[in-house]
Amino acid sequence: MKKTSTYPVSARGPADHEVRDQIVAAATEHFSRYGYEKTTVSDLAKAIGFSKAYIYKFFESKQAIGEMICANCLRQIEAEVSAAMAETDLAPEKLRRMFKAATEASLKLFFQDRKLYEIAASAATENWQAVVAYEGHIQKLLQDVLQEGRQSGDFERKTPLDETAKAIYLVMRPYLNPLLLQYSLDYTEEAPMHLSNLVLRSLSP
Amino acid sequence: MKKTSTYPVSARGPADHEVRDQIVAAATEHFSRYGYEKTTVSDLAKAIGFSKAYIYKFFESKQAIGEMICANCLRQIEAEVSAAMAETDLAPEKLRRMFKAATEASLKLFFQDRKLYEIAASAATENWQAVVAYEGHIQKLLQDVLQEGRQSGDFERKTPLDETAKAIYLVMRPYLNPLLLQYSLDYTEEAPMHLSNLVLRSLSP
Numbered sequence: 001m002k003k004t005s006t007y008p009v010s011a012r013g014p015a016d017h018e019v020r021d022q023i024v025a026a027a028t029e030h031f032s033r034y035g036y037e038k039t040t041v042s043d044l045a046k047a048i049g050f051s052k053a054y055i056y057k058f059f060e061s062k063q064a065i066g067e068m069i070c071a072n073c074l075r076q077i078e079a080e081v082s083a084a085m086a087e088t089d090l091a092p093e094k095l096r097r098m099f100k101a102a103t104e105a106s107l108k109l110f111f112q113d114r115k116l117y118e119i120a121a122s123a124a125t126e127n128w129q130a131v132v133a134y135e136g137h138i139q140k141l142l143q144d145v146l147q148e149g150r151q152s153g154d155f156e157r158k159t160p161l162d163e164t165a166k167a168i169y170l171v172m173r174p175y176l177n178p179l180l181l182q183y184s185l186d187y188t189e190e191a192p193m194h195l196s197n198l199v200l201r202s203l204s205p
Numbered sequence: 206m207k208k209t210s211t212y213p214v215s216a217r218g219p220a221d222h223e224v225r226d227q228i229v230a231a232a233t234e235h236f237s238r239y240g241y242e243k244t245t246v247s248d249l250a251k252a253i254g255f256s257k258a259y260i261y262k263f264f265e266s267k268q269a270i271g272e273m274i275c276a277n278c279l280r281q282i283e284a285e286v287s288a289a290m291a292e293t294d295l296a297p298e299k300l301r302r303m304f305k306a307a308t309e310a311s312l313k314l315f316f317q318d319r320k321l322y323e324i325a326a327s328a329a330t331e332n333w334q335a336v337v338a339y340e341g342h343i344q345k346l347l348q349d350v351l352q353e354g355r356q357s358g359d360f361e362r363k364t365p366l367d368e369t370a371k372a373i374y375l376v377m378r379p380y381l382n383p384l385l386l387q388y389s390l391d392y393t394e395e396a397p398m399h400l401s402n403l404v405l406r407s408l409s410p
Contacts, residue, residue, distance in 0.1 A: 124388075156406075159402075159406070163399065163402075164403075166399060167399040167400055167402065167403040168403070170392060170396050170399060170400055171376055171400070171403065173379070173389075174378070174379050174385060177388065179388045180379060180385050180388050180389070183329075183382065183384045183385055184378075184385070187375060191375050194368065194371055194372040194375060195372055195375055195376070197364075197368075197372065198369075198372040198373070198376065198403075198404070198407045199403070199407070201361075201364070201406075201407035201408075202403045202404070202406035202407035203406075
C-alpha cells in the first residue's frame with residue numbers, strides 16, 4: 001500500500017504521479033521492444049535504472065504496470081476513432097470512419113509501431129478492467145451513431161437499437177480485438193470497406 | 206514413394222486404401238485424445254500397434270496424416286451444413302441455417318467431441334490444401350444461396366454478387382475458422398442469430 005505524503009511536492013522530489021508516468025513510459029518502451037511475457041520486474045528495473053523495490057513502491061505487480069500501459073493504448077485508439085468520426089456530420093460516414101480508424105489504430109499499436117501485442121493479448125484474455133471499459137466505450141459510440149442516423153432519417157428505426165449495436169459490434173470485433181486481429185491481418189485492407197458497406201445496407205430505412 | 210502392387214488384393218491382405226483408412230481412424234482417435242502437436246509418428250505407431258516403418262509406407266509425414274484427418278473433418282462440416290440447408294427451400298432461411306450449422310459443427314469437432322483443435326489450428330495457420338478447398342466450398346454455397354434469393358425476389362440485386370458473398374463470408378469467418386473461433390466461444394450462442402439478422406437486413410430488396 002502506497003502512503004500519501006504530507007510534504008509539499010517540491011521538498012521531496014517529483015510527485016508520485018510523475019514517477020508513475022516515468023515508469024510507465026520506460027516500461028512501454030521496454031515491453032514494446034522485448035515483449036511483455038518474458039520481462040520480469042527485475043529486468044524492467046535494471047533497464048530503467050531504478051531499484052526493484054522502488055518500482056514496487058508505485059506498482060504492486062508487473063500486471064499493474066501492464067494495465068496502465070494498456071489503458072493508455074486503448075485511450076489512444078479511442079482518441080483516434082473519435083477524431084476520425086468528428087471529421088464528418090453524416091452518420092453513415094461516421095460509421096465507416098469509425099470502423100476504418102479503429103482497425104488502423106489497433107494494427108498500428110499492437111503490430112507495427114509499438115508491438116504491444118503481448119500486453120493487449122494478456123489484457124484481452126484476462127478481461128482486464130481497461131478492456132471492459134474500452135469495449136463499453138466502443139459500443140456506446142456505436143449506439144450514438146445509430147441514434148444520430150435514426151434521427152436524421154439515414155438509418156431504419158424498426159430494429160431494437162441495442163440489438164443492432166450488438167450485431168455491428170460483433171462484425172467489427174475481429175478487427176478490434178488483438179487476439180482475433182492477429183489472424184485477420186490478411187483482411188485489414190479490404191474488410192473495413194466491405195463490412196461497412198454490408199452494415200450500411202443493413203441499416204437502410 | 207509407395208509402389209502399386211500388381212498382385213490381386215485378396216492375395217496380399219487388406220488393400221492400401223483400407224490400411225490408410227485404418228491409420229487415419231486410429232490417428233484421429235489418438236490426436237483427439239492426446240493432441241496433435243506433441244505426438245510423434247513413433248508415439249502414433251506404438252498406440253496403433255504398427256511399426257513406424259509401416260506407417261511411413263502409407264504416409265510420408267505426420268502432417269500427411271493430419272491433412273487427411275483435417276480433410277475428413279471439413280467434409281463432415283460441409284455435409285452437416287448442406288443437410289441443414291436442404292431442410293428449407295427459402296433462401297433467407299437457408300442462410301440462417303448455414304450460419305448456425307457451420308458454427309455448431311465447427312464447435313463440436315474442434316472443441317467438444319473430438320478436440321481436433323490442434324490439427325485444425327495447424328491447418329488454418331499453414332493454409333493446408335483442405336482448408337483452401339473448404340473455404341472455397343463455403344463461399345460457393347454462399348454465392349448459390351444469394352443467387353437463389355435474388356431469383357426468388359427475396360434479396361436485392363444491385364450489389365455485385367461476389368462482393369456481397371465476400372462480405373458475408375467475412376461476417377461468418379470468426380465462427381468458421383478455428384483460430385478465431387477459440388476467442389469467440391462466448392458469442393457462439395447468440396452471434397449466429399444476431400449476425401444472420403443483420404446480414405438478412407443488408408440483403409433486403
